[in-house]
Amino acid sequence: MPGRRRPRRSLRAGWCPASVRPSSEASRGGRGPRTPSADGRASWILGLGVAERLRGRGLARRLMQETLRRLPADGVHEVWLTVEPANTAAITLYQSLGFTEQGARKDYFGPGHDRLLLALRH
Structure with missing residues (x-):
C-alpha cells in the first residue's frame, strides 16, 4: 500500500510497534488516574x-526498554x-523495569475486567 510505513523489525521476529500516547489523549475517556500534565x-x-509461540525470549523486555529509552527525548518523564x-x-516485567503499583481499578474495562495501575517516573 503506497505511503504505508512498515515496522523496522519484522512482526515475524516477534516485534510490534508500541502504542504510546500523551496522558492528555489517553485520559479523554476518563480512565486516567490523575489529572494529566x-x-x-x-x-x-x-x-x-x-x-505465544515467541514468549520467553525477552522480546517484551527489549521492546519496553527501547520504548522507555526513547521517551525522555520527547520530554516524557x-x-x-x-x-x-x-x-x-x-x-514482574514492569516492576523489574522500575514501574510501581499506584492502585487498582475495579471494572476498568467493564464488569469483571479489573486492572492494576503502574507508573514509572524518571
Whole structure:
C-alpha cells in the first residue's frame, strides 16, 4: 500500500510497534488516574503483546526498554500503564523495569475486567 510505513523489525521476529500516547489523549475517556500534565510530560503505554509461540525470549523486555529509552527525548518523564492483576509475568516485567503499583481499578474495562495501575517516573 503506497505511503504505508512498515515496522523496522519484522512482526515475524516477534516485534510490534508500541502504542504510546500523551496522558492528555489517553485520559479523554476518563480512565486516567490523575489529572494529566499540561506539558505532555506523562504518557501511557496502551498495549504490548508478544505472540505465544515467541514468549520467553525477552522480546517484551527489549521492546519496553527501547520504548522507555526513547521517551525522555520527547520530554516524557512519567509513564503509566494498566495490567490484568492475574498477569504475573507482565507485572514482574514492569516492576523489574522500575514501574510501581499506584492502585487498582475495579471494572476498568467493564464488569469483571479489573486492572492494576503502574507508573514509572524518571
